[in-house]
Amino acid sequence: MALPSFFVTAGRRWLKLALALGGAAIAQTIPAHAAQPAAPATIRLDYLHTGNATVEQYAVERVVIEPLPWPGNMARTVDDTDRGVNLVEVVDKASGKLLYSRGFSTVFNEWRTTPEAEKTNRGFEESVRFPKPEHAVTVRILKRDENNAFTLAWSTELDPDAPDVLRKQEPSALRPIPIRVSGPSPDKVDLLILGDGYTAGEMKKFEATARRMADQLFAVSPFRERAKDFNVWALAAPTPASGVSRPSTGVHHASRLGTRYDIFGSERYVLATDNRALRELAQNAPYEFIEILVNNDTYGGGGIFGQFSTAAANSDWAKYLFIHEFGHHFAGLADEYYTSPAVYQPSGTRIEPWEPNATALRDPANLKWKKFVAPGTALPTAWPKAEFEAYSRDIQQQRVALRKQQRPESEMSALFKRELAHEEELFSRAPERRTVGAFEGANYEAKGYYRPQMQCLMFDRSEQFCTVCQDAISTIIDLYSRPAQR
The missing domain is CATH 3.40.390.10 (Collagenase (Catalytic Domain))
Structure with missing residues (x-):
């Protein structure tokens, strides 16, 4: 795919950069005759995100041209994965064309669900990065509403050639x-x-x-x-x-x-x-x-x-x-997981999570990962939940005691090993251990949210991602890499 002309600003800088940073290791991966596309510069918008549990504001801090060219895949500048609490959009000011978008989440979004956010205001520094456009753009930050749809939270106009854009920085002695x-x-x-x-x-x-x-x-x-x-x-x-x-x-x-x-x-x-x-x-x-x-x-x-x-x-x-x-x-x-203490306050409602590996299961016939569910699988799907929770509550009490007494880390590690061994034995007896279904208990909640499989790296300290998580990871790899190169 040819690069859009409005992004082409830096010739073959990526090749020189790769050789400088990776040396012979990367030089061996690139054919000498390979014709490489131009790489735009990288622009970063630093801004302040402030507020509390119910109110939020944004303010521009500075705009920076980073020292290195844009590292991303210019064939996939628009994000179609529907992930994140927020979405950044970079829109050409003159034509209204969407040039770049990416979903993301922030520390502010997590903090505003804590008890502190109900009592005080705080501010957080955040950044969004994107390929440097040739002309003025509007940068929009969207956030999800109560129906999980993205709505506009803030926008600001950005001229990449404005005099206040930081273009030169002190050279760094650090090399990757x-x-x-x-x-x-x-x-x-x-x-x-x-x-x-x-x-x-x-x-x-x-x-x-x-x-x-x-x-x-x-x-x-x-x-x-x-x-x-x-x-x-x-x-x-x-x-x-x-x-x-x-x-x-x-x-x-x-x-x-x-x-x-x-x-x-x-x-x-x-x-x-x-x-x-x-x-x-x-x-x-x-x-x-x-x-x-x-x-x-x-x-x-x-x-x-x-x-x-x-x-x-x-x-x-x-x-x-x-x-x-x-x-x-x-x-x-x-x-x-849901038995360990979380920093967030539980919500009174059970809306469908945007995350790809959790569901409120309001419509079992249209489960978000139904392509992996075998016909006839019960939804919700049975698992030894009561026995798991009884043992886990005991583990959590021991965990709190170890931290309170500031016991050696080796004792905490031994506790986790016993916990994992018990789970492996418990789940090995469960008929649905390898089944993809809807297992109640997820997203820090014992009831009302469901996960795809009994075990997963996102549930316990086992060593594999479940089928649904693997698929979700592959989707992001596809967004950032070039399939034609595989």
Whole structure:
């Protein structure tokens, strides 16, 4: 497909970039005679998102031309996957033509469902990135209404040639490490693994961990089968001390990205809190998705669709945390568990979730994943729910006690291993263990929401995604890579 003329601004910069960043590793993947398409610049709109549980406002902070060309697939600039709480649209101001769109979610959207949001206002830094247009555009942020339809929340006009657009920045001494390079960025999904809480003397440790996590991601379907559709880069800025902050235990460390535990009062929830620092570090590498490894052994992580995900890199459960949280960030997968305490207040209504792996099952005949359901499957689908919940309640009580007493992390890890072993034994006796159906208990709720299969990486600490989650992940891979290159 030929590129739209309004996006063609930078010649063959992607090839020079790939050779500079990936060296021989990527040079070997590109035929010498290959004619490569032009790559536009990358433009980033940084804005403030403020409000409370019932009110929200937006305000432009700045517009930045990032140092590297747009890494994305210019044949798929419009998002048709219907994922995310929000949707960004970039519209040509003169013609009204939709140039670019992507679904995403935000930390603000999560915070506004917490008790704090009912009592106070807060502001969050956010960003949207898109290929630099040739002319003035309108950037629109849409959000879902009570019927899950996207409606306009905010819009702003943006002239890419305006004098206040930031075009030059201080050169960075940091260079991304090529972990897995399969080809030119426009043809591939670019995953950037960032490190936080690693000192200058721990950079080799970070690189080794990033390589191990990437290998583990691509050992799980459907990433295993689609590994050649990905490039993976790694990048970390050294910190003065090892690890990131855990305020609930009195541990506070300086962090380049503001990454910390105890987000929204949850001891295991880890997010980066400095969006500008995150974007200024990430812009030194080609990326569409970001996973942040924190140099801690305490179980924890987090994931925001279209923003980033985090994982405790030294935990015994690092592989699970990395892949589970990446499922949120990459594909907008819902949490399917419901017995662990959540930071969100339950809704009084059960609307159909936008996430592809959870349903309110209001219309069983038109179940969103019905193409995977065998004829005659009961909906809802039976599973040993009562026995699972009784054991899980006991596990959660033990978990709270271990954290309250600040017991060694090895004891928490042993508890999780016992829990998983019990689940494996329990589910092995269930007739519908491999069935795709509608199993009640998902989306942090014991009743009213349903998941596709009994077990999945989004439900427990097992090692595989269910059939529906695999399909949802593949859809996003298709959006960002070029099928003709496979």
